[in-house]
Amino acid sequence: MISLREGEIPVIEKRKPYALVAITKHGVAHARSYAEKFPYADLYYMKKFEQGDEAVRQIQLFDGTVRLLLPALFQQYKGIICIISLGAVVRMIAPLLIDKKKDPAVLVIDDKGQYVVSVLSGHIGGANALTNEFANAIGATPVVTTASDVQKTIPVDLFGAQFGWVWDSEEKLTSVSASVVNEEHVAIVQEAGERNWWMYERPMPTNLKIYPSTKEAINAKPQATLLITDRLIDAHEEVLIENGVIYRPKSLVLGIGCNRGTEMEEIEQVIDETLAELHLSKQSVKAVATINLKKNEIGLLSLIAKHNWSFVTYTPEQLNEMPFQNPSETVFKYTGAYGVSEPAALRYANTKELLLEKKKSGNVTISVAKVTFEEGL
Template sequence: MISLHEGEIPVIEKRRPYALVAITKHGVVHARSYAEKFPYADLYYMKKFEQGDEEARNIQLFDGSVRLLLPALFQQYKGIICIISLGAVVRMIAPLLMDKKKDPAVLVVDDKGQYVVSVLSGHIGGANALTHEFAKAIGAAPVVTTASDVQKTIPVDLFGAQFGWMWDSEEKLTPVSASVVNEEHVAIVQETGEKNWWMYDRPIPDHLKMYPSIDEAIMAKPQAALLITDRIMEPHEEVLLENGVVYRPKSIVLGIGCNRGTAIAEIEQVIDEALAELSLSKKSVKAVASINLKKNETGLLELTAKYNWPFVTYTPEQLNEIPMQNPSETVFKYTGAYGVSEPAAMRYANAKELLLEKKKSGNVTISITRVNYEVEAQ
């Protein structure tokens, strides 16, 4: 917990480029939801609204006036999203303002989550772009009052934010952003993930060129690259990362079955080994699916809370509706379903094929599939 004292700048633990701050009961409820929909922000709220899962979800609690927290946030974060009244935010940040080239972006969200307002550093600081992306992620209306809005192109550091995409590394965000803004040849390769990421009412600019494969993008010798994939890059593909950014869409569904009382460490080890076997990124895991008999399984609950993964369970009848590649009479005898990990993953992902058929390791059985983006996942 962060204790705030007059005249002291608190020590904070920054993990992501943006900070999300709430100070009211309703604001905290919304903020907890926003943090899942917009994974680029560290969440801060007052200790009196503690719910017990903050450590597992990397939520930071503070005790004292939020005014005393803001100086540290100003120093550390690229942008600050406040679920606080506009007037209060203006008064609190006024003493902290230095220069429009240095000040972070500041946004305000109303207590009901209806509007997202760009308050400070609209263009240079990126508040206008952040306003649009954050509003889209939470289903609110963006409010931007500058005379000319941001350039209608891809915001590299927020690309796919409304879908929960995460970049692998921030190292090349700035030079790749420069290539996009300066209309240099930028290659885009999308192997998986949501396809409706272009949000403007005009065609994609000619300098942003889509390629059907990474190999074709390499042959084109672009000045920068945006790669949307859940795969771990192969050595020969890394030439694009000399000035490129890899985005991880939420495209992988883990079907999990386990014996009662299986520890989180064992479950996570099986997941890590299975993802490594397929050369898939853990950042692209969208959800964990299982049978409803496991809905209160401690190890699974701890794991999904640790990574903010949705944990979805289905009845035996729902699982039996899915055509199974490896039905089991033994599993049916104990659960009423002819399989758990395979049909659970396939049902959630609306997938017809598995990337990994059920694999048993110790107390855990795992199957992996990829979300079918032609049909909405359920």
């Protein structure tokens, strides 16, 4: 917990580029939801609203007035998103302002989550772009008062944020952003994830070119690359990320079955080994699916909380509706379903094919499916 005292700048644990701060009961409830929809922000809220899962979810609690927390956030974060009244935020940040080239972006969200307002550093600090992306992510209305500000291209550090995409590394974000803004040749290769990411009425800028494969993108010799994939790239493709960013869409579903009392560490080890064998990124896992008999399984619940994955359970009847390759009379005898991991993964992913059929390792059974997304663009 962060203890706030006058005259002291608190020590915080920055993990992500943005900070999300709430100070009211309703604001905290919204903020916990927003943190799942927009995965680029560290969440901070007052200790009196503690719910018990903060350590697992890497939420930071503070004790004292939020005014004393803001100096530390100003120093370390690219942007600060406040679920606090606009007037209060303006008064609290006024003593912290330096100039528009150094100040972080500041946004304000009302307590009901209806509006996202760009408050500070709209252009250079990126508050206007962040306002639009964050509002899209949470389903709110963006409020940008800079008359000349019009989003013309892809905000590299927020690309796909409304869908929960995350990037592998922030190392090249600045240089790739420069290539996008300076209208250099930027290759976009998409192998997974939502396809409707261009949400503006005007055409995409001509310097952004979509290629159907990494091979064609490499041959085109772009000056920068946006690669959207759930797989681990091969050595010959690394030329694309010399000035490129890999985005991880939430496209993978893990169907999991396990014996009662299986520890979280064993389940996670099987997941890690399986994804490595399939050359898939753990950052692209969207959900764990299983039978409703496992809805209170501690190991599974701890794993879900640790990674902020979705968790869905199905009745035996729902699982038996799914056609799959390896039905088991033994599993039916104990659960009423002819399978768990395979039909659960297929049902959640809304697909007929598995990337991995049933694999048993120790106390864990795992299957992997890929979510199908509608075509866009």
